[in-house]
Amino acid sequence: MGELHICSFLVTVANQGISLGLVQQFLGMPNPPKWVFAACRDPKGQRAQNLAFSHSNLVIISLEVSNPATIKVAAARIEDHLGCSGLNVLINNVGIAKPNSLDNEMLENMTQIYTTNMVGPLLLRQAFLPLLKKAAQGSPGSVLSCSKAAIINMSSSAGFTEEVYLWDYGQVFSSRCSKAALNMLTKCQSLGYQEHSVLCVALHPGWVQTDMGAQSALWPLVTVDTSMRGMLKVLSSLSEKETRTFLD
Template identity: 65%
Template sequence: MAELSVRSVLVTGANRGLGLGLVQHFLRMPKPPQWIFAGCRDPKGQRAQELQNLASKHPNIIIVPLEVANPTSIKAAAAKVGEHLGDSGLNLLINNAGILKANTLESETLEDMSEVYTTNTIGPLLMGQAFLPLLKKAAQGSSGSGLSCSKAAIVNMSSFCGSITSPFIWKQLQGMSYRCSKTALNMLSKCQSLAYKEHGILCVALHPGWVQTDMGHSAGHGPPLTVDESVQGMLKVLSSLSEKDTGAFLDWEGKVIPW
């Protein structure tokens, strides 16, 4: 199996949970990325302290102020990342930031649905648009043929909860806005794969598993997966993806999830 090898990666929601775990695992690679851009809504806040400590020890981590629900913030982040990368482009964009409101069908509101959808679905759409020029540069500058995550890719962090066929943990958590936003994110991932394939960019929706994070615990039961187990699995999957996988909906073990 080919090893994931990227010069640059951007992870949104990188201050805790899976985002922070991804940053930590990129650092541990035999050949870590030259640039690890860690998107974070409040870089100076208490919740970003662990990320700040990590960045102080590793000069290849660049913390980028980024609110994925804010188009102005996204454009500023793209400009900042572009300044660091110059002509080399961005190899890997991981749209990890997401929120969950534990509402039932009866209690769901316009405000909560709008907030969750804006972060979980519209955010990755705008991120793809803003960082497309940098992803194109990376694809054009790659010597390899076909598509791969080492060349240029968008990875949208989805969820089994977004599967219409298999309503994952429905009895434990309805989470209406979350489910709807992730189903829409899956369609966005498919559309991105169709539109961006001609530019040499691979796009997938990836379910990290039911993980022991703040969000994972919100269902009221102990999630089975640790952050380390999930991230290790996901990075192994990303290293194996090729042209045939673009537009797919996969889990952290590489299994295809029904739409």
């Protein structure tokens, strides 16, 4: 396993759960990034603000992934902070789920979940691709890595098509379909962005002790801290052979 050496990092939904845990892990690194951007709907949330108060390299960004206008404003603000450098890592962790069956699923429900879980990540990466390309161009060598430029999509094994994970315990139909679409989006992005030296990976963080994860727990959950420490190990070891893959 290598060591992460990144100058800038952005994660969405950073005021709670997995994203907040990731922010804390990055800030606690021996050599933390120069810039940690934490995007969330409510930038005045207490937990995020407490971290920002004690870490001058943490910037809280207002962002709603289903609103293209807020994405554009967020990208411009982050570019102002980065100056001539680019964005090394974009971690998209937005996700919602609404339990429902095949027979009862509704257009409004499917539209909301697809917009949040798949279309939002697509719009985000369109907006931040110029900054990711700039980071890749400014990094020496041709080997893909998170230290160069990377898009990390937080997915779920619930989106597997070969083996439908825990179907008997909860269909969560719309969420499963949206995560399967997100996995395909990751593969498409890896093919489309490989010429720009941007690594693209989908990650499943485990069944984690968050507000969402605890709602339907069937067995003891992984703590946020354990999951995020494991994720940092994965991020530090990613290379060209992992791009366009789904990792658990």
